[in-house]
Structures are given as C-alpha cells and as structure tokens.
Amino acid sequence: MKILVLGSGAREHAIVHSLAQENAHQLVVAPGNTGIAREAERIRIDQSNPDLIAEFVKDEAIDLVVIGPEAPLVAGVADAVRELGMPVFGPSKAAAQLEGSKTFAKDVMQRAGVPTGRAVRLTDLAEVAATLDQYGAPYVIKADGLASGKGVIVTEERDAALRHAEVWLPHGPVLVEEFLDGQEVSLFCITDGETVRALPPAQDFKRLNNNDAGPNTGGMGAYTPVPFLIDQFGGEREFMRTIEREVAQPIVDTMRADGVPFQGLLYCGLIVNHSAIRVIEFNARFGDPETQVVLQRLTEPLSELLLASANGTLDQHAPELSLNDKSFVTVVLASEGYPEQVRSGREITGLEDAEATGALVLHAATAENDGVVTATGGRVLNVVAGAESLQEARRNAYTAMDRIRLEGGQFRTDIAQAGAALQDVIRARTGAMAAVAEAAPAPAVVQDAPAQLDGWRHVYSGKVREIYESDADASALLVVASNRVSAFDHLLEPEIPGKGAMLNELSRFWFSQLPVANHLREDAGWDAALSPELAARAMRVAKLEMYPIECVVRGYLTGSGFAEYERTGAICGVPLPAGMQDGDRLPAPIYTPAYKAPQGEHDENITYEQTVELVGEQVAARLRDVSLRLFTAASTIAAERGLVLADTKFEFGHELGSDEVVLADEVLTSDSSRFWDAASYRDESLPLNERLASFDKQIVRNWLKANWNGEGVPPVLPASIVAQTQARYRELIDRLTR
Secondary structure, three states: OEEEEEEOOHHHHHHHHHHHOOOOOEEEEEEOOOOHHHOOEEOOOOOOOHHHHHHHHHHOOOOEEEEOOHHHHHHOHHHHHHHOOOOEEOOOOOOOHHHHOHHHHHHHHHHHOOOEOOEEEEOOHHHHHHHHHHHOOOEEEEEOOOOOOOOEEEEOOHHHHHHHHHHHHHHOOEEEEOOOOOEEEEEEEEEEOOOEEEOOOEEEOOEEEHHHEEEEOOOOEEEEOOHHHHHHOOOHHHHHHHHHHHHHHHHHHHHHHOOOOOEEEEEEEEEEOOOOEEEEEEEOOOOOOHHHHHHHHEOOOHHHHHHHHHHOOHHHOOOOOOEOOOEEEEEEEEOOOOOOOOOOOOEEEOHHHHHHOOOEEEEOOEEEEOOEEEEOOOEEEEEEEEEOOHHHHHHHHHHHHOOOEEOOOEOOOOOOHHHHHHHHHHHHHHHHHHHHHHHOOOOOOOOOOOOOOOOEEEEEEOOOEEEEEEOOOOOEEEEEEOOOOEEOOEEOOOOOOOHHHHHHHHHHHHHHHOOOOEOEOOOOOOOOOOOHHHHHHEEEEEOOEEOOEEEEEEEEOOHHHHHHHHHHOEEOOEEOOOOOOOOOEEEEEEEOOEEOOOOOOOOEEOOHHHHHHHHOHHHHHHHHHHHHHHHHHHHHHHHHOOEEEEEEEEEEEEOOOOOOOEEEOOOOOOOOEEEEEHHHHHOOOOOHHHHOOEOOOHHHHHHHHHHOOOOOOOOOOOHHHHHHHHHHHHHHHHHHHO
C-alpha cells in the first residue's frame, strides 16, 4: 500500500517504523522529522489543512491515511479524506470531540454508563474557587479543549489550582473534577465504529522530574506490561477484555447510536486501584509516549489493523490481537528549559552509538543540516529498549541514553523503576510456587470441613481462619479463628487449645485501644445463635475491600529483617546505620510493607514505591502514616506493661463507597507481632535467644527445627510443647489486659 502518515513526533516515528518493518509499503509522511526521513518520504504540507491533505491523497493515489496527532482530527482532515471515498485511520471532526471537549466526553460517558469522576464545566474564576472548596484537595483542573497534555493540573495547593485555571480560562472553559485515587493506566483500542480490539496497557510518566515532581509535560517515558494489572486482574488479557467490555465498547456503541461513529484509535486514560476502574479522559489518537512501547508488543501487521478500522471490517479480525510477552521501556530526552523556556538549536551527538546497543531511537523534535543533528523543540527524542524483563529493558534503555549527548538535555532516571521491581516480586513468587507445585509435598493435616452455621454461608478457609457471609446482611462477615497452628508452611497436629479465643481476646483489646476505625460490627446479641465456645473464636465484622498490603512496622532489628540487613544494609529499601546487631533498637520505627499474596503463596517484602504501584500514591501514604502512628501508640501501651513491641503487621481495608482506612483482621496478637519481656531484653547477661524470646509459637518452631528435617509430613507435637505454647499465648494476654 501507499500510506500517508500525518505528524512529526516520536509517536509518528513509532507508527512509521512499525509499518516499515512490514517491508510491503510505500510510506509518505507529512511533515515528519529527521529520523522518520530514514524510513519514509517527507513532504512539506500543512497536516491540519483538510483541503490540502484531500487534494494530495487524490493526486498521489494514497491507499490509506493514518492521522497521528490530535490537531488534524479536530480540524476535520479525516472527514475530507472520507468524502473522497478513501480509507483513513482516525475519527471524524465530530467524533474527535471526545478528546477536543472534556464536556462532550463526560456527557457520552454518563449516557454510556462508563465509570468516571464528577466534573463541572466553568468559565468564571470565582466559580472555580467555589467548586474547588466543594470538592476539596487534591484539586484537579483541566482545560476543556486541546492542550497537548499540558492543560491538566493535580495539586494539593488551592492557590496553584487557581493559577492554573487563570492561565487557561482565557482560552475557554475549564473543568474542575473529582480527584480519582489510584494508578494511571493508558489502554489503546482500535475500532471501526462497531468492533473494538484492545492493545496492551502501558503506564506513562507525565511529570518532568523523578518521583513525579516538577511541572506537567507531554510525557517523559512509558513502559509495558504493567505488573500490578497482571497481578490484580488475573492477567493482562483479562484486563484488556474488561476495558473492551466495560469502557470502550459502550462508548463506541453510544456514539454510533448518536449518529457520530468513532473510527480510529480510542485512547482510554484510566485510574485503576484494587477495587475499581474509572476513566479520567479519552483521546482520539495514539498516545505519546505510550505508542512507542505498545507497538513493540504487536506481532501482527499494524497496517492490516489500521486498514480494517478505516474500512469497517475489524469484525473479520481475530477477537484478540497477537502480542509478544516482552517488556519495553521508553525514556524521553528533552531540551534544557522544557516545558517552559525551551533552549533549542543545540547539536545532538551519539545517536549511532545509542542505536548500536540495540535500542530504537525515535525522533520527535530534530533537524539535520550538513550531517549535524540538532534539537528543534522540547521533547527531542525517545530511546526505546526491550527485553524479557522490565529491569533488563530499563538497563538497556538507559545504557543507550547515556551515549547520547545534548547540552542541557534532561531525562528522568526512574522510568518503570517501581513497575520493574514489582514485576520481579511477582515473577519470584510465581517461580517459587511453581517449584512447590512440582515438588507436590503431601499436606501435613487434612482439615475438618468448616462448621455449618445457621444464617451464615461459608465462603473461605484460611490456614487458621474460616470466613462466613451473612444470609441477612450483605455487609457483614463472620470470621472464626481456629485453634490450628502452622509452621514452615504446614498445619500441625494437635491444635493449641483455646488459641482462637485468645487471638480474638487480644484483638478486641487492641481494637478498643487504638485511635483508628476498625472492622468490628458487634451489637448486642450478635452471637446468640453461636455456642459459647464458637462465639469466643468468632468476630462479626464489616465486609471490606482489603488493600493487598501487609503493613509491617519494625521498631527493632531482628528476624527476617536482620537477615536482609546483613545482606544489603537495608530492609525493603530503607537504609539503616552500619554495624547494627540482632535485637538492636532502630533509630526510629520503619515501615517495611509486604505484598499480601493470594492464599497458598508467600507474602513478599516490597518497597514503599511498589505499594504506590499497587494502591496509588494517596492510599499508600495513608497506610504508611496510619501504621506508624498505631505502632507508636501500641508500643507505649506495651511499655507500660513491661513489654517491648519489636515489630508487627497491620492489615487495612475500606468499605464500599468510602475511602476511610479501616483496621481489619487480627491486630497486635501473638501471631502477627513480636513482643519481648522488657526486663529480659535489658539484661545483657542473658543469652540472646532468651533476651529476644517472644510471646508466640517460637516454642513450636524451635522444637520442629530440632526434630524434623523438613521433608514429608511433620511429626505430631508433644503435649508439653502444646502446653508451653498455650501458656505463652495466655501470658501475653494477661500482661497486656490486666
């Protein structure tokens, strides 16, 4: 085919490069750039002039027009080409309002039943101020029209939000929107106005500087796949199907019913957290810089998809696109002063050296004169690299970027950093589980079937807990703590008499002491239908959406934390002073979260940045701050009773429709915390194992280590070990509560 691509950025370079790899087309680009010129013929023509483009298409017998940026779409270039009866990839001017007008998009979303946040369209600064006060921080303001990705601000500072509105109001209305907490994800859908086909999701980085600091930009990097989506939705494909079904298809169907069919690329800008998917915005074209990595995942001809969209034959394509499983990262090089006072015209060197590493260099704002390549704008070029993992792809991308020289050039060094770390965690866990499954050890104990309770329906069995849903109240759960005891991933025999009741007694004590909402929902008579023994082991609680984070706080260096410190000098990425010993008090309590793996898998220590990846920045900060506050409060109470709280883990959730953090599960029990006797801890004449003797099942673990090699079924616990463990649990309760 003879294909005309409109645009001049790295996005268009990525499109042209993918088409060129097919080795089957004559490619023309308007206006293109220096890099694109190596793979396509450049022509000088106004890409946003519908009449000129239509005339060129007719005169040059173009077989397919591909529109890259938003401006030609809003100008109506696709309409002019379609009037000629020629295939064009890109929506009509009317359909492009989905990007060009945030108000139009909100109206379509509402009628399509697509989840999104509240928004108000305003033209007056005083009304903006009043609405900001109504919605509260964080504040979100968007220019209603096109702004090249720079018309949005999300800020905790009211004055900054007002200044942003003041800048954009002279250009047209602005939207004040509800802040949506979670991770931003981009997902592209190709559509012919009826059928939808999703490309793999990606994440981009809009802020100029590391750690999402600095001004908003058009995008400083991107990566795919997105590990937290794979982990939470059971796979990348399942997430793609969900967006097709719940977001893209309803929008396409609604616009077709309105007589404004959308043909082209539907860019879904999403906020995703552990419990919901909501749309931030739609764009009507490929996103930049996400396109640069997403197209690298496609293993079928791009041209066939674009043509099927243009011709209305996408339904003849396979239901799912053919993709590879590799990881790709792109890093953007920007000029000095970007995005405000750009210093352009400077020479770029090292491009060939960068490409020699195997990376792909995609040009955005470059020119060449007498063999000298110079920067002509803000975002100058992209370096794209792929590998089997995001960590390796990152290394490849930054290795290539380090060979490029541009005076004053700037780029972020944390692109895909958190995603790569999370991918490593997930892959390590998957590999460990595969090894366990292959070994297929026999279970130590076959559990009895859970009790049948009137008014309650059994829904889940954990190692030591059973969970029931209420037949009468959909918001309630019954959590029954068993007397089972586990160690080294095995359930042991016999049980510890009274253990479940003791755990509940201790949890109830702490729920009453700690300054945070908790999940207990027990009114008078809630346990009337239960036997006294079962009621002692049961708690009636609210059904919560649980955060997938074990919120671990450490006040002392010991256990697995000490082992990690000996290897790395840090715990979960938190550096600690050199020379510390087992049992030493930390300079201050530290937050060292873990990913709460599905039942049957191991929890994995993760960094704080990875919790942001899992639950979003706002929630991650809230969980960390609440956990540290609760640890301080509990440590004070324990110290008053002659105990040291060395470390603990909290679990939190929230009720549907609320963002209030709620303390859940057990709290500060022998099974979730490490308590030491304060007098023994201070007595340095004692052996270390006595100074650090905890009020938990360590007695069981010690006996197993001495009497079992870890193979097959563990031995039955002696009566003396059971009795000692039971007494240790009881002693902690007595010392704390009496």
